[in-house]
Amino acid sequence: MIVSFYVNDRLVQLETPPERRLLDLLREDLHLTGVKEGCGEGECGACTVLLNGEPIHACLTLAIQLEGCHITTIEGLSAPGELDILQNAFAEELAIQCGFCTTGMILSAKALLLKQPDPDETMIREALSGNICRCSGYVQIVKAVKRAARELREAAV
Amino acid sequence: MNWYTPVTMEELAAALAQGGESSRVIAGGTDYTIHLRQGKANPGALIYPGRIPALREIMLTEDSLRIGAMATMAELSLALAAVPEFAAIADAAGGVGSPQIRSKATLVGNLCNASPAGDMLPIAKLYDMVLEVLDGNGRLTDVSVSDFFLGPGKTALQPGQAVTAVRANRTAVTGWVSAFHKIGFRSYVSIARIGMGVLLHIDAAGVISDARLTLGAVANVPIRVYAAERLMQGKPLDRAMLEKVTAVVSRTVHDNCRPANRLYKTEAARGLCADVFAQLEKRMS
Ligand SMILES: Cc1cc2nc3c(=O)[nH]c(=O)nc-3n(C[C@H](O)[C@H](O)[C@H](O)COP(=O)(O)OP(=O)(O)OC[C@H]3O[C@@H](n4cnc5c(N)ncnc54)[C@H](O)[C@@H]3O)c2cc1C
Ligand code: FES
Ligand code: FES
Numbered sequence: 001m002i003v004s005f006y007v008n009d010r011l012v013q014l015e016t017p018p019e020r021r022l023l024d025l026l027r028e029d030l031h032l033t034g035v036k037e038g039c040g041e042g043e044c045g046a047c048t049v050l051l052n053g054e055p056i057h058a059c060l061t062l063a064i065q066l067e068g069c070h071i072t073t074i075e076g077l078s079a080p081g082e083l084d085i086l087q088n089a090f091a092e093e094l095a096i097q098c099g100f101c102t103t104g105m106i107l108s109a110k111a112l113l114l115k116q117p118d119p120d121e122t123m124i125r126e127a128l129s130g131n132i133c134r135c136s137g138y139v140q141i142v143k144a145v146k147r148a149a150r151e152l153r154e155a156a157v
Numbered sequence: 158m159n160w161y162t163p164v165t166m167e168e169l170a171a172a173l174a175q176g177g178e179s180s181r182v183i184a185g186g187t188d189y190t191i192h193l194r195q196g197k198a199n200p201g202a203l204i205y206p207g208r209i210p211a212l213r214e215i216m217l218t219e220d221s222l223r224i225g226a227m228a229t230m231a232e233l234s235l236a237l238a239a240v241p242e243f244a245a246i247a248d249a250a251g252g253v254g255s256p257q258i259r260s261k262a263t264l265v266g267n268l269c270n271a272s273p274a275g276d277m278l279p280i281a282k283l284y285d286m287v288l289e290v291l292d293g294n295g296r297l298t299d300v301s302v303s304d305f306f307l308g309p310g311k312t313a314l315q316p317g318q319a320v321t322a323v324r325a326n327r328t329a330v331t332g333w334v335s336a337f338h339k340i341g342f343r344s345y346v347s348i349a350r351i352g353m354g355v356l357l358h359i360d361a362a363g364v365i366s367d368a369r370l371t372l373g374a375v376a377n378v379p380i381r382v383y384a385a386e387r388l389m390q391g392k393p394l395d396r397a398m399l400e401k402v403t404a405v406v407s408r409t410v411h412d413n414c415r416p417a418n419r420l421y422k423t424e425a426a427r428g429l430c431a432d433v434f435a436q437l438e439k440r441m442s
Contacts, residue, residue, distance in 0.1 A: 001160050016201050018160035019193060041191050042258060054260035060190045061261070064160050064183065064205045108256065128254025152284065 005066040007032070008076030016063045023047050023058035025066075034103045036073035038132075041143060045131035048104035049073050054110040055130070076105040077110070085155070086110060089148035090141070097135035105131045109145045117153055119145070159202035167295065169206050169319060172294030176202035178316040184227060185261035187254070188270045204319070212321060217243075218251050222284075222325045225264075230259040237286065241440055242327065245283060245335035245354045248436070249276045252339060265320050270303070271312050274350045276339060278306065279373030282381060283327035283335070283354035290314065291321050306378040333358045333367075336436035339374075340425045350374040351410065351422055355437060357389070365389045365398075372406070375422065376413040403430040410414060 004013045007030060014029055023040075024126040025047070026032045038046035040059045050072035078084040083091065086106050096102050105128060112127035114120055119127070124145045125138070135139065159180070161172035173180065179201030183189050192198040206212055212227040215236045222243055224233065237243040246264075253259055253267075253276055261331035267277035268288070280286075281302045288300045292315075305313050314320065339352040352373040360366045368389040373379045386407040392398045407426040414422050 018158055021190070038420045040194070042187060042254070045255065048257055051260065056260050057187075057257045060185075060187050062183065062186055062190060062203075064162060064203055065186060065207060067162055067208065111256070118399060127256060130257045 001063065003063050003066050005068060006070045008072060009070070014063070018062065018064035020063045021059055022049070022061040022063070022066065022071070025048060025063060026058060026071075028146040031132060032073050032075050036100055038100070043083075043132070044101075045104045046101055046107065048107045048131060050107055050111055053111065054112055055108045072107070072110075074106060077106070085151045086113070086145075086148040089151065093140050093144035093147060095136060095144040097133075101131055101133040104140060105133065109148065110147070113149055117156075119149060121146075128142060134151040158200070161202065161204045163204070163206060163210055164208045166209060166211065166291070166321070169204070169209060169321075170291055170293055170295040172202075172204045173291065173317050173319060176204055176317070180204055180317065182206060182319045184263045184266040184269075185229065186265065187208065187258050187262045188272075190331070190408070206319065216328070218332075219330045222327055223322050223355075224264055224324075225322050226320050227263055228265075229263045230264065231256070233264060234259070241334045242356070243284075243325070243335065244332040245337040245356065245441060246280055246295075248337040249280045249352065249354070252276065252337075253316075256355055262417075265323060268323070269312060269314060269320060271308075272305055272312050273309050274374040274378050276337075276352050276373065278353045278379040279352045279371040280337060281335075282371040282373075282379040283356055283369055284330070286323045287326050288320050289322045289324065290438070291319050295319050297321070302379075308377045330356060330358075334437055334440045336433050336440065338429055338432040338436060340429050340432075351425055351429060353406070353426075353433050355433050356396070357437060359394065359441065363393050365392055365394060370402075370406070371407065372413075375410050380409070380413065382409050384409070394434070394441070399430065399434050402434075403427055 001018045026035050036046040038044035042057050042060050047057050052070050124142050163169040163172050179199035182204045206226050211226040214225045215228050216223040230250040230253045234247045238247040264277050267275045286302050290298045335356040337354045354371045356369040358367040368386045370382045370385045385402050407423050410426045411423045
């Protein structure tokens with residue numbers, strides 16, 4: 001099939017079998033390798049991207065479901081060579097160790113902040129509950145999201 | 158593989174007709190993608206109805222609730238949390254998987270998948286929901302939940318049919334209060350799960366005048382526990398009543414489970430009752 005959808009606000013058109021995963025379309029066809037494959041079955045959250053602003057698993061999304069959709073990947077958060085507020089906060093708060101979970105973690109946090117500019121710890125933990133980190137404590141990750149939320153609010157005034 | 162992405166109900170019916178016996182509907186894909194990749198499914202054609210606007214609707218009117226086949230768990234938990242008689246649906250939808258799962262998973266997909274551990278099975282049973290089934294001729298037929306579930310992974314749905322919506326009668330439960338809770342977690346041996354839904358009508362004197370109670374993941378299909386319902390009628394929502402209901406629920410769980418699961422699930426039933434009734438009390442005050 002030929003599927004047309006938006007990736008980071010750019011219209012893309014791909015020729016693909018309908019049962020091909022969004023994860024493979026992004027990594028193999030579009031060379032957007034920020035999205036990671038951990039478990040491949042919806043358990044780890046490493047493949048998290050945004051679909052129309054909502055967090056989804058790229059490993060459980062197929063080409064046939066994509067027509068007209070807006071996908072945001074980690075590459076869409078900032079211009080090449082720059083970091084957006086969330087990425088920067090993760091680096092500053094030492095919320096990244098091996099980094100495998102980080103892009104998914106940041107996109108789940110992004111989805112939360114789009115709806116809730118001032119989340120408390122419970123909301124943050126709930127929003128990140130589908131993202132597993134094998135390395136760092138979640139403490140730094142929660143701190144990073146709080147910091148980004150604060151900086152985003154300050155930037156908005 | 159053939160594929161169809163209909164944008165109207167007419168096109169969906171045409172896709173069902175053309176796709177033939179081995180065509181399959183994919184909704185959120187949170188179950189089906191995994192089946193496909195494990196080689197458990199090998200459809201001749203895939204039909205994705207997500208672009209039909211009507212299928213995304215959640216319609217709450219004075220006398221009914223209608224949930225389109227493509228409405229997601231996230232949308233349901235948002236839409237129904239503040240409606241006491243349907244809050245159990247929000248409880249269940251809000252507890253499915255993770256945020257990523259809830260952005261795509263549908264209630265109808267959960268029912269069609271018919272895993273005995275599916276959280277929406279006891280919910281559909283609780284409200285005596287009716288499924289609207291479309292065939293390749295464009296005919297819509299109502300199927301009641303009691304006829305829909307035939308066993309693990311088995312439903313009354315025929316090849317070449319799709320569910321377009323489920324309905325619940327609101328008039329019958331207006332003024333009622335509801336809650337759902339589950340214990341345990343998802344695992345491939347779905348041993349560690351039970352879901353329980355309760356729907357109560359409490360009169361001005363604080364006495365339960367009518368009650369429904371359903372359990373999922375206990376037997377192959379969701380069940381109503383009539384003995385517990387009868388027990389609640391005419392009683393206030395207090396500790397003595399809760400203890401009696403808990404005893405009946407535990408016994409029901411024990412009698413319906415495979416022997417290997419009995420002890421765990423019977424114990425779990427106690428915690429489950431405490432949680433559901435605490436939630437109901439909160440909703441009443
Ligand atoms: C990590 C993870 C966690 C999960 N946690 C839970 C949980 O806590 N509780 C729970 O109950 N489930 C859970 N699930 C299972 C799954 O998310 C649900 O069963 C979900 O509701 C399925 O809906 P879907 O729209 O994704 O269905 P799909 O995967 O698209 O479809 C499922 C099945 O239903 C059929 N189907 C779907 N829609 C229609 C239709 N309109 N007409 C005819 N047939 C149709 C498909 O052909 C397929 O056989 C989990 C899954 C994963 C991967
Ligand atoms: S790779 Fe998608 S959830 Fe693990
Ligand atoms: S930093 Fe290694 S998995 Fe999270």
